[in-house]
Amino acid sequence: MARPKEFDYSKKLNMARELFWEKGYAGTSMNDLVDRLQLNRSSIYSSFGNKHQLFLACLQSYIAMKEKEYVTTASKGKSPLGSVIAIVNDVEHYIIKDTKTCLSTYTTFELGRLDVDVYKVLQKQSEKTVGLFETLLEKAQEIGEVPKDKSPKDLAYYIVSSFAAIWYADILFKDSTVTKKVKEIIVSGIKE
Structure with missing residues (x-):
């Protein structure tokens, strides 16, 4: 008969995640x-x-946590575009506040092209996030918050891809003013 586990699985998983993150x-x-x-x-x-x-x-537990955060933030927006901007603002605030790079972003650059299993997890997560933004942007377009000539799907890909640019700016320039400017350019690209 197998011995019962004498530890908290979730706690140990979080500890391992922190180590991989470091x-x-x-x-x-x-x-x-x-x-x-x-x-x-x-x-x-x-x-x-x-x-x-x-x-x-x-990685999957981290992604589930981030997806939940995005949905929670989106639900607090006063409009569809407001929800999109709130998520982008949250990402920027998190980047400036925390010293660790997003685990998904970090893993994308470390293993995204080398490990098929990791790629599949990251790709699935990215498509889900693109879907969230695309839905919000379609609603924003319906009420005139986003120009009709812009593709909500293309904008969604732009936003998700731009998260890496915000991380990049923060890591290389270590200047929150630069990080905020990069975020502002991303937001203006959605609206105009």
């Missing part, structure tokens, strides 16, 4: 995971699978 996938060893989670290898393998499976679980 060191990246390639920079994180099984020894690092053993040390951080305070679990032996066999417990990690039986509870989470191998390093790759654990990483995918961490």
Whole structure:
């Protein structure tokens, strides 16, 4: 008979996610995971699978958290365009406040072209986020908040892709004024 798990799965998953976030996938060893989670290898393998499976679980839990945040923020907007802008503003505030790059963005550049499983998770997440923005932008266009000659789907792809530009500006220039300006240009690109 298998012994019951003597730890909080979600807590250990969050601890592993923080470690992957700090060191990246390639920079994180099984020894690092053993040390951080305070679990032996066999417990990690039986509870989470191998390093790759654990990483995918961490990435998926992060994505679920971010998707929930986007939907919550969108629900607070006073109009469809207001919801879009609120999400973009939240991303910018998070970037300036936090010292860590978005795990999805970080992973896209580390593994997006190298790991098919990671690519599929990231691509699914991106399409879902594009869908959220596209729906909001279609509604915004119906009420005249967005010009009729703009494609809501193209704008949605633009917004999602632009999140990486905001991270890039913050990381390289370390100037919140520059980061805010990049965000403002993105928002103006939606409205005009």
